[in-house]
Amino acid sequence: MSVLINEKIDNLLKTTSRSFYPTLKYLPKKVRGQIGLLYLLARVADTIADSKSGETDELLRLLRGYNDVAQGKSDNLPDFSSLAEIQENTHEAELLRNVQDVVDGLLVYSEEDRQRMLECLEIIVGGQILDLERFGPANEGGNLSALNDNSELDDYTFRVAGCVGVLWTKMSLAHLITLPAEKEGEFFEKGIRFGKALQMINILRDIPEDLRFGRCYIPEQELRKHNMKPEDLYDSKNIEKFRPLYDEYLDLTNEHLDAAIEYIKMLPETQFRLKASCMLPVLIGQRTVTLLRDGNILDSSDRIKVTRDEIKSYAKKLLRALIIPGGVKRLLEKNKNS
The missing domain is CATH 1.10.600.10 (Farnesyl Diphosphate Synthase)
Known part of the structure; x- marks a missing residue:
């Protein structure tokens, strides 16, 4: 499959998705990158919310901070290094170390496509926040x-x-x-x-x-x-x-x-x-x-x-x-x- 966004992001996508990546290669090129990037953006949120350690308030802070940067409401990306260290899945740890690169991938696409992706991400993050508030961290x-x-x-x-x-x-x-x-x-x-x-x-x-x-x-x-x-x-x-x-x-x-x-x-x-x-x-x-x-x-x-x-x-x-x-x-x- 040809490069979607760049080699680094493509590799993150390949290593963090067992079943989605094979599907992605079938998509027409006109939408393949956007759908793939949305998957990674959502996977970042999912990895934060499902971290097997940490306090609810801290995970909520990281999740909201990440979404604010993705949505263009803030330039201050939270530090995910500590959260990356406790991940059992090495690929998810690597994803957390490269969140800024994933967010920057949005700049490749038109304003209209960015808004479509960010509208979806906003709903997904809202679901993750609700999950954390309802259940607490996955301890x-x-x-x-x-x-x-x-x-x-x-x-x-x-x-x-x-x-x-x-x-x-x-x-x-x-x-x-x-x-x-x-x-x-x-x-x-x-x-x-x-x-x-x-x-x-x-x-x-x-x-x-x-x-x-x-x-x-x-x-x-x-x-x-x-x-x-x-x-x-x-x-x-x-x-x-x-x-x-x-x-x-x-x-x-x-x-x-x-x-x-x-x-x-x-x-x-x-x-x-x-x-x-x-x-x-x-x-x-x-x-x-x-x-x-x-x-x-x-x-x-x-x-x-x-x-x-x-x-x-x-x-x-x-x-x-x-x-x-x-x-x-x-x-x-x-x-x-x-």
Whole structure:
């Protein structure tokens, strides 16, 4: 893949993203850099908010200070060196050491594109701030807190991922495609659900990890309907009691993925790269949902994820599907329950 922004930022992007980077290479050049940079900007915020040490007030200060600089409200970038030192992931530590370079990447793009990216970042950071205020820092062994109800869950998935669907859609309409005015609202709605689908997968896949750090994204109100409380999710033996609710959320995720498929169908047939970049996360998402439905998500020793080899296989299948009439539809339908 050709240089997106510069070699340094491109390398940060490659090393901090396991599943997104392969998707990025399919994107048309006109929007590839903007989407990639937004990912890095958001990843900085996510790394700050999810740091496994530190006080809530300090993490909030760093997060707000970072966003103020990115948004052009301040020139005083916080010192992230101490936070970088405590990162378990060396790639995330390197990202924190190069935040200024990531922010400076915004200058490569037009004012209109910068505003699109920064609007999205503002929403994402707002979600991270809400997370810290709700749960506190991700310190192992802390008190367990849960979302209250499904409206909080839906709001969270929009703030951290649904808004990316909005950005993706805005970039596509600004640089790549034209849709009838009466179709744009539907296109944005499906784009939001596309983003929510991917975040729901993260939530439903990462339950044991989140619990370990005192965070439960399964709403307490819904757990009570099944005579459960957040603490019950620590015990893998409770999976059968939890499964009906868990399956409800997997069904919701599949409904969001179906909306993502409809989003892809709305793209012009000539936009092969744009279609491919949308299809790969859907294929991976469908497969992940199947694995989650079959496994015991409460068993922290059994990490459920799509392997790198499977991702490579999907990439090959995708290329074939794009050149065969009807191939995209058949691949998505076949993959949904495989």
